[in-house]
Amino acid sequence: MFTILPIKGHIDQIDGFNCDGISAGLKPNGNNDLGFIYTNEPCDVQAVFTENRFQAAPLKHYLQYEEGFKTNFVLINSKNANALTGKKGIEDINTIFSSLSFDLVNPIMSSTGVIGNPLPIDKIVKGANSFDLNAKSGENLARAIMTTDAYEKSCMYEVKLEDGSSFKIGAVAKGAGMINPNLATMLCFICTDAAVPLNDMKEALEVNSETTFNAISVDGDTSTNDTVMLLANKKSNTYDKEAFIEAVRLVMHDMAMLMVADGEGAKKAVAFEVRNAASKEEAQKAAKALSNSLLVKTALFGEDPNFGRIASTIGASKVISDEEKLVISYNDVVVYDKGELCFDEEQEAKAAKVLGNDKFKVICDLGVGEYSFTAYGCDLGYEYVKINADYRT
Template identity: 80%
Template structure:
């Protein structure tokens, strides 16, 4: 048995982890743009990365290490993705780390921002030399890694086991645009003092990503830099496999939901719940098709309960389905019922009322099996176009 308790505060409360964010001049107006995570003992580390074929230089640099490497330092910059920068992009990372005076062991770099530009190496080196590795300021770090994010994204938990022992886990993340299943466009850094074995780390990340980061969509695009990094300094000397998997799921779900809610210009976060599909794969396909559909997203923005777009998207996904078994609901308001037309004036008003909420479910019962999956998405409106039209400027 175990108890999971949310903690008010950030992951810098975990013993042995230090962090901060500063301005290195990458962004205008002295905005925070460069951050670090440091551990005073070596950490076990695991990561999952984007499925994009053009992985950015920081991801390639990470994968050059031995698979069982440990680290004590992560450097994160915003404004520049260091993607599509060739071998020079990797060499620039080595140049940065070799220029720092800290005692770094297998340092990791993570970047986010505009694709196709080389890093401003001198600015990053000069900025990183200002770091105080005794600092505990996860709030500044969360600000420094933001790009188009409207707000920072953090979460923190403590797990108490039946014998009274405990461990902590927390995360900081960024992500608002280019969010799509197959790992969302985002960076997420998870720190824990759990004494988790190396072999359990990747398993827990992969298992939980399926229903969290791989189940969200803002705009259907997947970036070159997507990273989920898990660091464990093992200082608690406490571990329970089931407890860790569950609390990691909560951490990753928290971060994923904050990203969807912050979808560039988004006002609504929506769960697309597909029930009674013929297979688990069908449930995933249908739910993700709904979360990705531009027609569905714009209907959400207009608060239009256009169930025809929902049904059409399910049919276009080519999963096993039958219009005479399909039931579509907005929360508990049924708008389509097994081939029966129930969408009268009263039902439309009730459904439209649901769509005025910030958060709600669209439930699609396919009625052809026993499998289910929930994907998460948001509306898409004018602000998204404005943000992305001006992104490089």
């Protein structure tokens, strides 16, 4: 038995983890743009990355380390992705780390921002050399890694085991646009003092990615820098595998839902639940088709309960389905029921009221099997175009 309790604060509350964020001059508005996570002792690390074929230089740099390596330092910058920068992008990372004035053990760099520009090495080195490695400001770090995010993203939990022992786990993340299933334009750093074995760290990330970061979509695009990283220093001397995997799931789910809710210009966070599909794969395929559909997203933005767009998207996904078995609902308001049109004036008004909320479900019961999957998305409106038209400026 175990209990998982949310607690206030940031990852700096976890014993042995320090962090901070500063302005190094990468963002012209003077906002924080460079941050770090530092551990008093080297800790175990595992990560999952984007499936984009053009992985950014920080990901390639990480993958040069031997499996099972330990680290004591993660450097994170915003405004510049260091992606599509060739071999020089990796060389620039090595130059930065060799220019820092403190001891590093297998340092890691993570970047987010504009693709195709070389790193401003001098600014990053000057900023990083000003870090106070004893600082504990998770809020500053959360701000430093933001790009188009409207707000900081973090969470913390304490896990209490039956014998009275406990460990903590928390995360800091960024992500608001260019988000698609198979990770997203996002960075997420999960820290824990649990005494978790390295193999269990990898399993926890892989098992929980499917229903969290791999189930969200803002605009159907997958970026070059997407990273979910798990750091464990084992200082609590406490561990329970079942509790740990569930705690990682909660942390990843929290961060994923904050990203969807913060979709660039988004006003609505929507769960697309597909029920009774012929297989697990078909349930995922249909749910993700709905979360990615631009026609569905724009209808949600207009608060138009146009079930025809829902049905059309299900059909276009080519999953096994039959209009005589299909049921479509907005929350508990049924608008299409196994070939019967329920979309009279009264039901349309009820459905429109559901779409007026900032959170709701679109439920599609295919009626052809027993498998279900929920994908998460948001609406798409004018602000999204404005943000991305001006992204580089």
